[in-house]
Amino acid sequence: MAKKLNMRKRYELLTRGLGWEPTYQSKEKVFSNESYEGIKITDWSKWEDPFRLTIDAYWKYQAEKDKKLYAVMDSFAQNNAHLNLADATYVNALKLFIQGVTPLEYQAHRGFARLARQFSGEGAQIACQMQSLDELRHTQTQIHTISHYNKHFNGMHDPFHMHDRVWYLSVPKSYFDDAKSAGPFEFITSVSFAFEYLLTNLLFVPFMSGAAFNGDMATVTFGFSAQSDESRHMTLGLELIKFLLEQHEDNIPIVQGWIDKHFWRAYRVLALVSAMQDYMLPESPMSWKEAWEIYFVENAGALFNDLARYGLRMPKYHEQATAEAEHLSHQVWGTLYNYAHAASMHFWLPDEKKMDWLSEKYPNTFDKYYRPRYEMWAQMAKEGKRFQNGGLPQLCQVCQVPMLFTEVSKDDPMQISYRSSEFNGEKFHTCSDGCKDIFDHEPEKYVHAWLPVHQIFQGNCGGAAIPDILNWYHFKPEDGGDYAGSADETRWKAMHGETTGAASSDTESAEEKAAA
Amino acid sequence: MTVKAIHGEYPVVMMDSVDRFHGNQLVYIGWDYHTSISTANAYPLPPDMPFAALTGAVLPSVLGPHPEFPLIEWDKVEWMLDGKLFHPNMGLSLKDNGIGHKSLIRFRTPGLKGYNNTGN
Numbered sequence: 108m109a110k111k112l113n114m115r116k117r118y119e120l121l122t123r124g125l126g127w128e129p130t131y132q133s134k135e136k137v138f139s140n141e142s143y144e145g146i147k148i149t150d151w152s153k154w155e156d157p158f159r160l161t162i163d164a165y166w167k168y169q170a171e172k173d174k175k176l177y178a179v180m181d182s183f184a185q186n187n188a189h190l191n192l193a194d195a196t197y198v199n200a201l202k203l204f205i206q207g208v209t210p211l212e213y214q215a216h217r218g219f220a221r222l223a224r225q226f227s228g229e230g231a232q233i234a235c236q237m238q239s240l241d242e243l244r245h246t247q248t249q250i251h252t253i254s255h256y257n258k259h260f261n262g263m264h265d266p267f268h269m270h271d272r273v274w275y276l277s278v279p280k281s282y283f284d285d286a287k288s289a290g291p292f293e294f295i296t297s298v299s300f301a302f303e304y305l306l307t308n309l310l311f312v313p314f315m316s317g318a319a320f321n322g323d324m325a326t327v328t329f330g331f332s333a334q335s336d337e338s339r340h341m342t343l344g345l346e347l348i349k350f351l352l353e354q355h356e357d358n359i360p361i362v363q364g365w366i367d368k369h370f371w372r373a374y375r376v377l378a379l380v381s382a383m384q385d386y387m388l389p390e391s392p393m394s395w396k397e398a399w400e401i402y403f404v405e406n407a408g409a410l411f412n413d414l415a416r417y418g419l420r421m422p423k424y425h426e427q428a429t430a431e432a433e434h435l436s437h438q439v440w441g442t443l444y445n446y447a448h449a450a451s452m453h454f455w456l457p458d459e460k461k462m463d464w465l466s467e468k469y470p471n472t473f474d475k476y477y478r479p480r481y482e483m484w485a486q487m488a489k490e491g492k493r494f495q496n497g498g499l500p501q502l503c504q505v506c507q508v509p510m511l512f513t514e515v516s517k518d519d520p521m522q523i524s525y526r527s528s529e530f531n532g533e534k535f536h537t538c539s540d541g542c543k544d545i546f547d548h549e550p551e552k553y554v555h556a557w558l559p560v561h562q563i564f565q566g567n568c569g570g571a572a573i574p575d576i577l578n579w580y581h582f583k584p585e586d587g588g589d590y591a592g593s594a595d596e597t598r599w600k601a602m603h604g605e606t607t608g609a610a611s612s613d614t615e616s617a618e619e620k621a622a623a
Numbered sequence: 624m625t626v627k628a629i630h631g632e633y634p635v636v637m638m639d640s641v642d643r644f645h646g647n648q649l650v651y652i653g654w655d656y657h658t659s660i661s662t663a664n665a666y667p668l669p670p671d672m673p674f675a676a677l678t679g680a681v682l683p684s685v686l687g688p689h690p691e692f693p694l695i696e697w698d699k700v701e702w703m704l705d706g707k708l709f710h711p712n713m714g715l716s717l718k719d720n721g722i723g724h725k726s727l728i729r730f731r732t733p734g735l736k737g738y739n740n741t742g743n
Binding site for chain 2: 139483
């Protein structure tokens, strides 16, 4: 009988044995994406796999995790556990997640599949293949988890369609489109390092701790199920950076440029998360500013101290992102409130309790700048003149966020920050030095941006009137607007036996009975 | 710096060239220190439209609900066009005032610095 192989030997045979020298075609043709970005790889065999995971073990682990996850989801559904949420306003965080984040998981699945095909090193191929599968699994488990909420609340019925069209979702979409349309090394630097290694906690802590604080055990379980994958992804990100820098010194300025760019782009995507974290969670585990201090300022600071010996420095404009932490969530939430009539989720004015929490968390800015704004809007709403923006916003050419950011770093926090460039005889507007640098480095790329506001004016979005555009987005009239008076609120109250002014429909009564 | 491409030269398609806006040009207009309106707004406007139509019709349609909007004294407003101080001629067209496709117009209203002077 053959002797059983030790783990290391077995691992080598199951991974490294997969590479071979092509003879029918040249290696450059087979791996046609590998050299055009200017990255120099002298020896792929120096690649150290962060996790010595073979595909057979991978299937086994993932199957076990799925079994546990789906058991929790089944019991969540059978017990109508959505009734235990702190409040139905919380569900809007899930709407943002399914519309804004889940389609990114799918984009990541596709991006890593390409890398698994295009990297010529077998170790990197295997790691990317597994990550590609992880991302597809995350897409599916998120859809399955949130589908339970979709039975009871509005706005979650067509997230992939929305992701491709909706103005606020063009922010996450364009970040991934940017990475995916770049070369494989830029893609992996962007997604694995700038996003997953540097910033992923800022995405997962608000959503998963937020879920735990607000009684959403299904999402918590999904979060745990994804966590071991995420730590593998983070390790891949770090391994990749070290590998590129050790391979050739010419790689250092290229990689630094990508870190600068994708840190800034990913940070701009997280602007939406900051608003969700500070405003959508009825019970908040921590503020955006606190999360930024811990997960970026402290952790990234320590990381870049370690990376200094490879010649890397902190991403450009990180000080600006830190300064903006005092303002970010309030500015974004205010903009969402301006355009609540054009969203597939609800927004609202913070109540006194929430405002007191915000004052405590943001002692330098909230009472001075943002509480007065909410007081003004509350007064207007009381007079029957709920403020909404009747126009369409100017968008940043790069991050595609409405140009709402202000001159925080210039000590002028109530002045919008405007930057512009010219290319090919046309003006292009950006929201910050970070986005302007990105545009100026590759203007040919960013003139291709599909900016939702401009597309509406060009007549490419279902019509000129807001209802036509929302229909083209597959939004239903009851999906957006204020939470107060919404169908979600009516249904939530009915589920808890409270009556509202509005009559609940037959199906809602049936649902209430089923829940009881 | 040009974009690196796998094959040949990276193509350039101007997605927002003026010919795509059905005879209009895009103009962005922002009211400084009134951030409750959150951003400058984008408007597709005929280049031959007189500047006075901006203050008389376009801006009221969007900024009108702001409590300070009715208090604006238009003859005292300070204008900026694409980053430079600017004195518009109300009777002339946008084009003849030098306002091009995707120009940014900013204005400041002396004495009005947002709700309770908070920049809102």
